[in-house]
Amino acid sequence: xxxxxxxxxxxxxxxxxxxxxxxxxxxxxxxxxxxxxxxxxxxxxxxxxxxxxxxxxxxxxxxxxxxxxxxxxxxxxxxxxxxxxxxxxxxxxxxxxxxxxxxxxxxxxxxxxxxxxxxxxxxxxxxxxxxxxxxxxxxxxxxxxxxxxxxxxxxxxxxxxxxxxxxxxxxxxxxxxxxxxxxxxxxxxxxxxxxxxxxxxxxxxxxxxxxxxxxxxxxxxxxxxxxxxxxxxxxxxxxxxxxxxxxxxxxxxxxxxxxxxxxxxxxxxxxxxxxxxxxxxxxxxxxxxxxxxxxxxxxxxxxxxxxxxxxxxxxxxxxxxxxxxxxxxxxxxxxxxxxxxxxxxxxxxxxxxxxxxxxxxxxxxxxxxxxxxxxxxxxxxxxxxxxxxxxxxxxxxxxxxxxxxxxxxxxxxxxxxxxxxxxxxxxxxxxxxxxxxxxxxxxxxxxxxxxxxxxxxxxxxxxxx
Numbered sequence: 001x002x003x004x005x006x007x008x009x010x011x012x013x014x015x016x017x018x019x020x021x022x023x024x025x026x027x028x029x030x031x032x033x034x035x036x037x038x039x040x041x042x043x044x045x046x047x048x049x050x051x052x053x054x055x056x057x058x059x060x061x062x063x064x065x066x067x068x069x070x071x072x073x074x075x076x077x078x079x080x081x082x083x084x085x086x087x088x089x090x091x092x093x094x095x096x097x098x099x100x101x102x103x104x105x106x107x108x109x110x111x112x113x114x115x116x117x118x119x120x121x122x123x124x125x126x127x128x129x130x131x132x133x134x135x136x137x138x139x140x141x142x143x144x145x146x147x148x149x150x151x152x153x154x155x156x157x158x159x160x161x162x163x164x165x166x167x168x169x170x171x172x173x174x175x176x177x178x179x180x181x182x183x184x185x186x187x188x189x190x191x192x193x194x195x196x197x198x199x200x201x202x203x204x205x206x207x208x209x210x211x212x213x214x215x216x217x218x219x220x221x222x223x224x225x226x227x228x229x230x231x232x233x234x235x236x237x238x239x240x241x242x243x244x245x246x247x248x249x250x251x252x253x254x255x256x257x258x259x260x261x262x263x264x265x266x267x268x269x270x271x272x273x274x275x276x277x278x279x280x281x282x283x284x285x286x287x288x289x290x291x292x293x294x295x296x297x298x299x300x301x302x303x304x305x306x307x308x309x310x311x312x313x314x315x316x317x318x319x320x321x322x323x324x325x326x327x328x329x330x331x332x333x334x335x336x337x338x339x340x341x342x343x344x345x346x347x348x349x350x351x352x353x354x355x356x357x358x359x360x361x362x363x364x365x366x367x368x369x370x371x372x373x374x375x376x377x378x379x380x381x382x383x384x385x386x387x388x389x390x391x392x393x394x395x396x397x398x399x400x401x402x403x404x405x406x407x408x409x410x411x412x413x414x415x416x417x418x419x420x421x422x423x424x425x426x427x428x429x430x431x432x433x434x435x436x437x438x439x440x441x442x443x444x445x446x447x448x449x450x451x452x453x454x455x456x457x458x459x460x461x462x463x464x465x
Contacts, residue, residue, distance in 0.1 A: 022105060024058070028069070033113075034058075041116050097297075121150075124146070176193070180214070181423055186403060194343070195401075197376065200381070212241060225304045226295065229278075230279070230280050308346070375399060376399075378398040
């Protein structure tokens with residue numbers, strides 16, 4: 001302890017070093033919080049030389065570069081300190097920051113912000129007393145006014161007439177291509193950072209297959225993916241990626257292990273993939289946030305997050321009705337995408353009565369219409385009997401905030417066993433769409449009649465015997 005101030009004027013009032021370490025962690029991992037508290041947080045509020053040193057280095061770095069330093073830069077700064085005792089003490093704080101969970105930092109940030117605002121106001125009041133002696137009432141007003149707004153959000157909003165250039169710049173979406181050519185063209189490049197894309201289909205149609213294909217395509221672009229699975233085991237998802245990267249069908253992976261390994265080595269600068277499994281309804285969006293925060297602390301920065309799938313997440317506490325629970329899940333996923341600046345792709349079941357439709361619309365999303373309202377992009381996938389026999393499917397672009405929607409995209413091949421998927425030329429003309437649906441219906445009816453005829457013949461032959 002080095003501070004001469006009373007405990008009530010330092011962070012010692014919150015219990016000492018643990019609070020101070022968690023506060024430094026919050027500053028490092030939450031740039032918005034850093035910029036908000038930056039002007040009212042002072043070195044002397046920390047009570048150990050190591051914590052003061054750590055904060056001073058953060059402060060100086062931000063003053064010079066107008067950025068919060070990365071964990072790598074912090075480590076470089078710390079290890080360059082010549083005083084061995086101080087260096088070891090500061091590095092111990094750094095180690096604790098890296099290994100500690102940040103799930104409980106909300107309270108730390110609120111307490112620290114409140115404390116710093118109180119200290120700023122106390123300082124303003126003491127200054128005001130001196131200004132009263134000089135009849136400097138304008139100075140008092142200015143001092144107290146500044147203290148009142150200290151630590152408040154600095155963003156005043158979008159000043160319309162002054163920010164045309166800024167507005168146009170923001171229209172340039174940073175996208176992550178899905179690798180599915182015709183879909184990316186319609187999405188103006190792919191899902192944008194901070195956007196939520198939802199894939200709707202019935203059970204067993206290929207939601208997980210579709211998301212794994214997109215994730216694999218993104219990895220081959222050199223980008224990092226986190227894949228959360230709440231239905232299949234981690235190794236089952238992993239096998240799908242083995243098949244996609246190697247060209248070996250899923251059932252033949254084990255017999256061709258060395259060939260698969262060889263194909264891995266031939267990938268040119270692939271991104272990284274982390275597959276994380278949670279049991280159904282045991283993980284919430286906050287659970288995913290905590291896991292992502294741990295990855296960020298280990299310098300793993302995702303470019304795409306897959307949640308397979310959102311309907312199987314746990315909703316917010318206190319919500320009992322299913323449709324409100326699902327609404328909260330999708331709202332939280334969209335918020336997470338926005339906060340991290342990363343596209344999130346998830347999936348949703350369709351209503352049972354819509355399951356066999358040739359084209360599945362937004363109205364088919366099960367349980368909660370709010371899911372459709374929250375999502376930025378919605379695609380639906382339908383596969384009738386003849387589609388499955390021919391390794392085909394139809395994708396319907398039901399919602400697209402970045403451009404056109406209401407478009408059918410044929411998918412062929414749509415081969416789950418071999419992890420092969422390609423898009424074909426979209427069907428955009430209404431007459432073509434009607435013709436396509438009519439042809440599908442007739443072909444499927446013929447297949448069904450042939451199947452029933454075979455069954456009847458088999459039954460009749462058995463009876464004759």
